Amino acid sequence: MKFFVDTADVAAIAELDALGMVDGVTTNPSLIMKSGRDIHEVTREICALVAGPVSAEVVATEADAMIREGRRLAEIADNIAVKVPMTWDGLKACRALRNDGCMVNVTLCFSTNQALLAAKAGASFISPFIGRLDDINLDGLQLIGDIRIIYDNYGFETEVLAASIRSANHIAECAKLGADVATAPPDVIRKLVQHPLTDRGMDAFLADWAKTGQRIVA
Numbered sequence: 001m002k003f004f005v006d007t008a009d010v011a012a013i014a015e016l017d018a019l020g021m022v023d024g025v026t027t028n029p030s031l032i033m034k035s036g037r038d039i040h041e042v043t044r045e046i047c048a049l050v051a052g053p054v055s056a057e058v059v060a061t062e063a064d065a066m067i068r069e070g071r072r073l074a075e076i077a078d079n080i081a082v083k084v085p086m087t088w089d090g091l092k093a094c095r096a097l098r099n100d101g102c103m104v105n106v107t108l109c110f111s112t113n114q115a116l117l118a119a120k121a122g123a124s125f126i127s128p129f130i131g132r133l134d135d136i137n138l139d140g141l142q143l144i145g146d147i148r149i150i151y152d153n154y155g156f157e158t159e160v161l162a163a164s165i166r167s168a169n170h171i172a173e174c175a176k177l178g179a180d181v182a183t184a185p186p187d188v189i190r191k192l193v194q195h196p197l198t199d200r201g202m203d204a205f206l207a208d209w210a211k212t213g214q215r216i217v218a
């Protein structure tokens with residue numbers, strides 16, 4: 001499973017990238033707002049840092065305007081994936097931008113039928129939002145599994161990009177369900193290393209080592 005980082009924080013991306021943890025990046029208007037940076041400038045910086053796809057989202061709501069914005073965003077770098085919303089206009093823009101040869105990520109997906117439409121429109125990625133479904137007492141992970149089954153049934157090549165990930169458990173479950181990609185905030189990716197038995201084991205090893213009085217490097 002590929003890891004994308006769901007942030008426009010360049011320092012956080014660089015830190016995880018140095019560990020080989022970054023296969024791509026996803027941004028959205030809220031994350032750009034949070035970064036406090038100009039969308040063109042920060043997206044260019046991220047694209048230069050990361051070799052994989054970098055999602056940058058359009059904000060127009062009408063297809064022609066989305067296509068214009070998408071083309072402008074795609075000019076930033078070859079690894080831009082234009083993010084369009086799951087609406088009929090978004091799907092029209094998806095089709096047109098794919099015909100241009102751009103990667104397209106269809107975002108704000110909350111149902112299997114929406115995922116089917118995105119695949120038929122030729123989306124490179126579909127972004128089902130797990131956490132926001134959980135927020136309204138629906139089962140976000142179930143959606144990931146259902147989309148996986150449907151895409152496999154028909155051989156759709158659209159990659160399942162699990163988004164709105166809120167916990168380490170979400171990532172493990174998405175991996176079991178066969179999501180192609182999980183995009184998660186840097187803090188959630190950092191938490192994947194944590195286990196209380198690892199901490200307890202380290203404490204015990206270090207306590208015993210101190211009793212030997214030895215050093216590995218003089």
Ligand code: G3P
Pocket residue numbers: 006026027028129131132163164165183
């Ligand atoms: O990039 C879109 C998505 O990951 C947003 O997550 O936590 O705002 O629902 P969240």
